[in-house]
Amino acid sequence: MTKRIGFLGPRATFTHLAVQSFFGNEVEEVSYSTIPQCIDAVAEGKIDFAVVPTENALEGSVNLTFDYLIHEQPLYIVGEIVAPIEQHFMVHPSRKNDWEKITRVYSHPHAIAQCHKFLHQNFKGIPYDTATSTGAAARHVSQHPDEAVAAIANELAAKEYGLEIVKENIHDYHYNHTRFAILHPSRKLEYTSPHLTPEKEKTTLMITLPADDQSGALHQVLSAFTWRKLNLSKIESRPMKTGLGNYFFIIDIDMQLDDVLIPGAKAELEALGCSVKLLGSYEAYSIKKNIGNGV
């Protein structure tokens, strides 16, 4: 049966392009206007998989995704897609000759953050408005020719929404990659990408330290991984939302969940009073060419 794949839409967002690179044409694409709506849809069984952004190389984690997963909808990460990102500056075609006179810039907060230097140098002092996605920003600009507003988005969004790219590659650093998670209520992906081959295996855990705030607790957590030679590729703290100073940690381990080492580390951490939750054990894929440039 044709799989239904939900993503942060509308059409021509970076997430949509990651979906197309990973799943190809044989799936039904279902666009959602926010990350929580997309996550809810897979939790409720309306779609087979949800694809949402989780982390950008320049800006860090997409907090909304992790917070919604941790606090609202417990799902598993069943796959990861990493893609290079190029941001372009685009306006309504009627403004292509006086684009420097725009008075507002519209985009996803991460896209704005990826282009801060460009915006500071070229549009000092003008307001930035955040959109739910780069695609939503591009669509807004196309539907409001009366507004002196520009969008930051990819080349396919310019094509999709009939906008004119007036400045290419405005992201501040060349290395601009984003990670997307494929989410599902059960632990396994059980789907093979027709286009991409997995590059590595990963396990993501959420760890909460004991409530009694012992000194060295984080050190003890890390040493449970270190002496087992479990390589960590990410550690990130997020507020528990129960009070100032209460955090949990998200840890990525560079290997698939096994029967010995990761369960051993988990048992050791639990003996220390930590709680440990598996967020997923999955294969990581990477897209080599820039997505969104229409090639």
Ligand SMILES: O=C(O)C(=O)Cc1ccccc1
């Ligand atoms: O807004 C989009 O197009 C997304 O898919 C989220 C995003 C935003 C900025 C960089 C990469 C992904």
